[in-house]
Amino acid sequence: MDALFNPRSIAVIGASKTPGKIGHAILTNIVKYGFRGRVYPVNPKYDEIEDLKCYPTVLDIPDEIDLAIIVIPAEQVPKAVGEAGAKGAKVAVVISSGFKEAGRADLEESLLEYARKYNIRILGPNIFGLCYTPKRLNATFGPQDVIPGSIALVSQSGALGIALMGWTIVEKVGLSALISLGNKADIDDADLLEWLRDDPNTSVILIYLEGVKDGRRFMEEARKTSVKKPVIVIKAGKTRRGMQAVASHTGSLAGMDSVYNAAFEQSGVLRAGSLEEAFDWARLFSTKKVSKGENTIIITNGGGVGVLATDACEELGVKLLDPTEDLKREFMAYMPPFGSPRNPVDITGQATHVEFEGAIDVAIRKDIINNIIVLYCQTAVADPIKLAEVLIKANKSTDKPIVAAMIGGEKVSEAMDMLKREGFPVYPTPERAVSSMAAMIKWSMKRRVL
Known part of the structure; x- marks a missing residue:
């Protein structure tokens, strides 16, 4: 997981020279936000992008790769994950959509088979990327000038996450991290809670949640985290129609709302009723203070x-x-x-x-x-x-x-x-x-x- 937030080198598979393309936006954000590590565009169409030498495949890069960002059509992703794994990448961030959420669970399973074969972790697919401000890493196709701070935002929704990136800039809300989860084929909320719990740059974790894969593990990681720092959750899919919308959005099972309420209460999670309320709370928690009493x-x-x-x-x-x-x-x-x-x-x-x-x-x-x-x-x-x-x-x-x-x-x-x-x-x-x-x-x- 450390390679996700602290990579020494990044390969952008599907980088593009064309403004308006996601592969162009992500590469540009990485470079212009000030990432201090090594960046390698990968696309057989180009010799260079953004004054960086471009490689036909990730296997052609003459360097070790910690993190692979994949922005190519879904059918090509499993092979790209395998090549990134063969190159030694520890994590692949799969931006591409067209997997389980689009009825292609088979394609998502194929992606995971390559990941298991090469022992590479997967963030995504169907995401907008991630941002970790302490390392000046903005590997998203959202706004560029994210304000550094101590709030970590985890979003299962890509469009909502991108919108909130822009909103935090306008509202002067500082972020330590912004992570898009999408289909959660591998890395999920519990994995991120485990890592962010000990991150000295994060004082509060805010999660937009539609559903969880392993409820027992989520509760355990949330409980361990809540002892150290607050975990705020906005749980979508409270109503019957809302649960149906969740299923069609990311393919998640929303589950009964009363069950989530009980789980949150037991694990110390604070459930916010709205985005506004969640960020209101996070503002106070970002001061890193703890109340000593109720008076x-x-x-x-x-x-x-x-x-x-x-x-x-x-x-x-x-x-x-x-x-x-x-x-x-x-x-x-x-x-x-x-x-x-x-x-x-x-x-x-x-x-x-x-x-x-x-x-x-x-x-x-x-x-x-x-x-x-x-x-x-x-x-x-x-x-x-x-x-x-x-x-x-x-x-x-x-x-x-x-x-x-x-x-x-x-x-x-x-x-x-x-x-x-x-x-x-x-x-x-x-x-x-x-x-x-x-x-x-x-x-x-x-x-x-x-």
Whole structure:
């Protein structure tokens, strides 16, 4: 598996000079994203591509090959896998489609026969590739400029995975890895969990899942992983029609949703209800923090958003701390007489970034407080950019999880972009901030008993 993420040399079988061809996009991404190893295009039609010498077959390359990327018609893939294996490649990434998902299970089995003969692992087929940012490896036909970070995204859907690559760039979400699984003929979610569990560059694993091959092994690897880092799953195929769609999409058996829910609960997996929710949670987990307890405080400059957050906390089981009289007095130093030192701590619309900073500092210093939720409504007196600077500084000064929700106009959007670039978990609504904190608390408590 290490050759998949840390190859010294790559052969692109089916590389192309023609823009718009998948073989051209993958080779270009590998080269221009800055892969530091050796790259060998393979295509008998060309002498060179992208200023790289091109070889008729992988067997003609005068070097050892760790990783083979295969982008040729499905009927030619089994032979190409055999040649890559004969050359000593340890992993073949099969981009090509037209296998089990298209009714050609026989072709997929032929591919696996060659793989078994030469002891070569297979990622795919029917995938868009993989990306591992610590090694500057982007072997996909998706967007080129993936932002480095600590979130590993595993997707059984190719089109969805490519779309999410673009979305993470727009939303300033940093990725450590992005792996497309497709038909999972060989390498599956459990294999990736086993490797990513010990990857120091990954702090959270997010999986788009349609079905699993070996439920028992998936649960075991997920449990072992969840002790070390969170595993978030978006499970598709919850309904009868959804299960039918899964079967036609990747040939997977979706299985009963209630069975998956029970398995996820037992293994410590966090199941997200949507893509938005999954990435919201991942933003917080990418800070690599762990909650030490359930006591949560809300600090807000708006009563309304405080009430919304309180409702969300009640619905999601987030325990709001009842402040002691001494703690109330400390919070009161940062609010006018008509503010509220209860929880939510309402420092009112008169608060500037200075009052926010003071109240947040109290929450950080008090051991009884484990988690901090900051809510901001744009006002004329509180500069959102200055508040963003306060939040970044506070987040770096403590191991307590901190999230924020910011509501307002253009300047608030600018402040939120600033926070995202710094890896601070910020959201456009209080409910999304609370949902993320609820996931953090649930995982932090659950990992203790796995």
